[in-house]
Amino acid sequence: MAETDGKMIDATDYRILRELVHDGRASDVTLGERIHLSSTATARRRKILEEDGVIAGYTAKLDMTKLGFSITAMVSIELNSQAEQVLNEFESAVIRCPSMSFCSFVSGEVDFIMIVHVRSFDDYDRVYRKELSTLPHVARIRSSFLMREVAQRSVAPVAIEDPN
Structure with a gap:
């Protein structure tokens, strides 16, 4: 397990991170369903990961070619x-x-x-x-x-x- 600000990142946190890397817009309800955890527990864990800086932010992935930058x-x-x-x-x-x-x-x-x-x-x-x-x-x-x-x-x- 990795450590952040003195707290250990456990297997459930890693499951949350894997899901968010693939879908950063996933709601806590959806995340909870995917990792088999209540939405409340998922929201709490996500908030801790954000506050500890493990999740540094959320962005949109843009297709530069479609924006004209070929x-x-x-x-x-x-x-x-x-x-x-x-x-x-x-x-x-x-x-x-x-x-x-x-x-x-x-x-x-x-x-x-x-x-x-x-x-x-x-x-x-x-x-x-x-x-x-x-x-x-x-x-x-x-x-x-x-x-x-x-x-x-x-x-x-x-x-x-x-x-x-």
């Missing part, structure tokens, strides 16, 4: 320094990039990995020129375009399996 680029960025001030300035600037949906500081040959959504290659050229190349302290930008999505999960299945 191209996804994975962008690797190297900075000219890894000094704390440089990292902080870059991170503050990248948060303001409207085309970016994900950015993470990583280990290895590059410093940051970003995911950018665009409508076309012309749109990517605009994003590259107006957003990416204007970021502070950038030494090198490398882009790879996703050809076909094979799998996408909000949570790896291993994270919601009861370890016992």
